[in-house]
Amino acid sequence: MRAIQPTKLLAFLAMILVAAGCATAKRRAAMQPSVPNVGGGAGLPHQMVEVDRNGNRFTNQPTRVEAVDAHSRLIIEFPKRAEIAPAPLSQDWKDLQGVIEMLNQRAAAYRALNERKVDPRDPQAVKQLQKDASDAAANAVSLLDDLEKVGVSGDKLTAVLSGRALGLTNQARQPYLNLAVWATNNWDQLRKQAEAHQKLVESTSKVTVTVQALRESLSGGPSLLHIDDWDTRPEGAFSPIDRTGLRPTDAEQKRLDMERSAAESVAQLINSVQTNQDGFRAAFQTKLAELKAEAGRIQLQFEDLAKNWRSELLPTVLTNLDSLAASTTPGVSDAALSIKTNLLAIGGIVQMITNDVAAAEGLVNLLANPQNVNPLDLLLGNNGVTTTAEKLATDAQTIVQQIQTLPQRIQSIATSLQALAPEVRERVTQMLSDEFKNTLTEFSQKFPADAQSLATIWGIVQSSIGSAAAGEVLAAADTKLIPHTIDNLVPAALDLKKSGLALGDLVTMKLRATNAITGELVESDSYQNEIGFMGLHGKPAIHLIFARSLSGPHTATEWKANVAAAVEWHYTIRRPEDSFGKTWNWLYPGAGIHLASLDQGSDSFELGAGGNVSLWDGLLTGGVGYNFSIKREYVWVGVNLLNLLNTAKSQFITK
């Protein structure tokens, strides 16, 4: 095996750490505490909880990858049906006569209770009066609820009940009478609203809910997992991952095989890059050319938009708007504030686009002559493809989301401008020139497709094919789902011990609720969970290592790429609250033992063994040991390049 210069090795390690550090920190950050939250918002109320082997419950968020214990159950829970569907309208709202009768009864009960004579010293009579009055108050709340359902709420509600809607004043203390008169005058409108609400109630009862669980694994690709009562897939075998890390399950064995294969591949990759750079570059050529072309297209669009935005006018306009915001003239202050908010938002998006002109240009330049750059620098250098393209692809997605709001903002500015003086209108109109608006419209139409294209190409380069494949697996699996209606929801529980998982797997539980009548997607939430262990646990791993003997001839003391099999013990604090716990989980330190295949002497097979430590889930490792073949001590450092090197293995390596 060819030797590597120590300085190059250190530079290589630094680059890897820069590239992989963010991802690892994000993954470890998933073990930070999260704020309990019921997902679903205005859609289908539900929550996802992890129930550990001691019965402790932890609420998970749809917005982040949560670290969960491999021996837990993941459960999506739903509240009672009554809380999911809107309550039907009271029968009183079927016809006007019913409404008038109901209001008369309420008013009569109100009068009777107010006139009831009760001796305050008679506790039984007082208690009965309190109960009756409390019931009447509950009826008042329910009346307001019904009115809301027929479209009478907010200011309109007070206007109707106070009599103002009828042109009456000083009539607020007769709300039942006011409402009866108003309902009589507006019965057609009320009836339409009542029917619309009834339809909503009926269609909501036709919502169907499905839950799917997907496992994504570096070692096995995507696969669907069984959830009791929610799909017809066969139940998985009981195969809990061993907490000591010494008895791997089948899935764990696959992960280790994968790590070994990746570690061997990278050792080979490094040698390939060093000895066969031309072949390595050729393998990159096509994909990088596509990436360059897309970055070029995006650069041109960014430049077009940025040059039509007159940012130099912004400070003056903002000063004008600030002074108008203090105005006491009705409507002016609100209009000025609204325009200011929207202008700042538009300015922020254009600024991001302006900043990304340089990123796009940098990527184009970087890829202009890839053959003149060291492949490892090109990929992993400080301003290499990984850093630049990742930033550009991420920003592009953000820009796509933000530009959706721009037409509404421009419309809102146009409306608010009517309230302002002509000279301010003129200045704002200069900023939002027709040229800028036209460019923006064109940009809004074209850019999402280009951003998607960039993300796709970058996804391929990053070996994100796994995610796309996962989507296909989910899409193709609908036939085995058991849909539930919302009056028949049961908890969707996934037992991780029966799911054939390996540490580091990503398990996604996906909830979808669809209105069968309207076709509307009521809810779509995905909960991502990374499989790990909480508390003390062992974890087997295969590491790519760079080892050298501490003594001996030149061939023994050179750093060389090798592979080591290790078992490391870690301790994870679940959802830590103090900074020590958070830092500990972030570092995820481990200590253990290893066996290494070495290349320090003349034997065809050399074996070493010793102790090792690791940080960031094995991202950075080091160890000392004894080479049994040459009978000398050795040291090693290593990095877990699993993701990057799997990419290398599948996409780039040329043999």
Next chain:
Amino acid sequence: MAESVPPLTTQDIEDDLQNPTFAVYLYVGSEDDPGWENAEIAFGLIPRLRIFLIQDITAIAKWVGNKRPAGVVFGWDDTVFQMLNKSEAADLKTVIKAIQAAMAT
């Protein structure tokens, strides 16, 4: 206005608070406020409720201390059940629900 404090006094409020057959809602502000209109509507919808328009907040310092609520809800005794801020007191549904909850306890 018969329920305004002043001219009514702290003692008048206290008398009603001591009466277990009435719940009480105090609104702090002026007669033209939407919050007072809400208090009047609540009075018209819910029986056995007394409402007071408090124009001098020191008159109710005994119950609210140095706080500055816009609405003060009592149940069947003289214990403050809930205080409402200005925007809460200006929302009819919030006011009615608070009074209903106070009466149910």
